[in-house]
Amino acid sequence: MRNVSYSYTKGGKRVLRHINHRFRAGRMYAITGPSGAGKTTMLSLISGLTNPSEGEVLYRGRNLADQDRYHYRSHDIGVVFQSFNLLPGLTVAENIILSMDAAGKRYPSKRERAVALLEQVHLPAAYAHERILHLSGGEQQRVAIARALSTDPHIIVTDEPTGNLDMATQEDIMDIFRSMAHDAGRCVIIVTHSPEVAHGCDETFALSPLRQTSRRSAVVHDGVSSIR
Numbered sequence: 001m002r003n004v005s006y007s008y009t010k011g012g013k014r015v016l017r018h019i020n021h022r023f024r025a026g027r028m029y030a031i032t033g034p035s036g037a038g039k040t041t042m043l044s045l046i047s048g049l050t051n052p053s054e055g056e057v058l059y060r061g062r063n064l065a066d067q068d069r070y071h072y073r074s075h076d077i078g079v080v081f082q083s084f085n086l087l088p089g090l091t092v093a094e095n096i097i098l099s100m101d102a103a104g105k106r107y108p109s110k111r112e113r114a115v116a117l118l119e120q121v122h123l124p125a126a127y128a129h130e131r132i133l134h135l136s137g138g139e140q141q142r143v144a145i146a147r148a149l150s151t152d153p154h155i156i157v158t159d160e161p162t163g164n165l166d167m168a169t170q171e172d173i174m175d176i177f178r179s180m181a182h183d184a185g186r187c188v189i190i191v192t193h194s195p196e197v198a199h200g201c202d203e204t205f206a207l208s209p210l211r212q213t214s215r216r217s218a219v220v221h222d223g224v225s226s227i228r
Contacts, residue, residue, distance in 0.1 A: 029201055030190050032207070127139070
């Protein structure tokens with residue numbers, strides 16, 4: 001993110017101002033801050049869902065605004081939504097395969113790949129045939145992560161992935177994300193309110209609500225980037 005600012009309307013209230021930060025492969029990042037600080041807006045910019053009002057979001061050295069953002073979202077970045085956004089009328093495997101189909105991905109057997117992805121998120125192969133509504137919240141979260149991995153993205157972004165989970169499940173989910181970053185070399189970016197989740201990341205990027213008459217500045221200390 002190079003000198004990135006964002007306003008919802010032209011000349012309107014700014015949510016982010018002059019943000020500069022580099023997110024690298026092989027590392028896990030936490031974006032923290034109170035409601036209204038711009039955390040979800042940052043995810044939208046990183047995900048290519050919207051363009052900054054000022055500045056640039058660069059991917060592999062190129063301005064994301066000048067790239068094919070549909071291709072970027074369907075191949076280069078995987079998103080794990082806070083509400084999961086799984087289709088209840090489909091089985092677990094069908095939800096994962098649908099993501100592959102939408103991205104135009106080809107595999108010798110998409111079902112076998114779906115089962116392999118379930119194993120990566122610590123779910124038995126038998127879950128491939130289960131309906132989404134038969135699963136617990138933690139199990140649905142794992143399926144959502146498997147779906148995000150189905151297109152083999154370089155970046156994973158997720159919004160409050162452990163918000164409604166018990167501590168044991170939260171720790172297991174964090175182990176999955178940590179493996180994505182440290183073992184598979186992906187860039188993992190997590191929006192969270194949880195101090196435990198933030199502590200488990202390699203770097204914390206802390207946002208505070210923007211005062212409209214001031215300019216935010218970034219301070220990095222011991223892996224924590226504080227934006228004021």
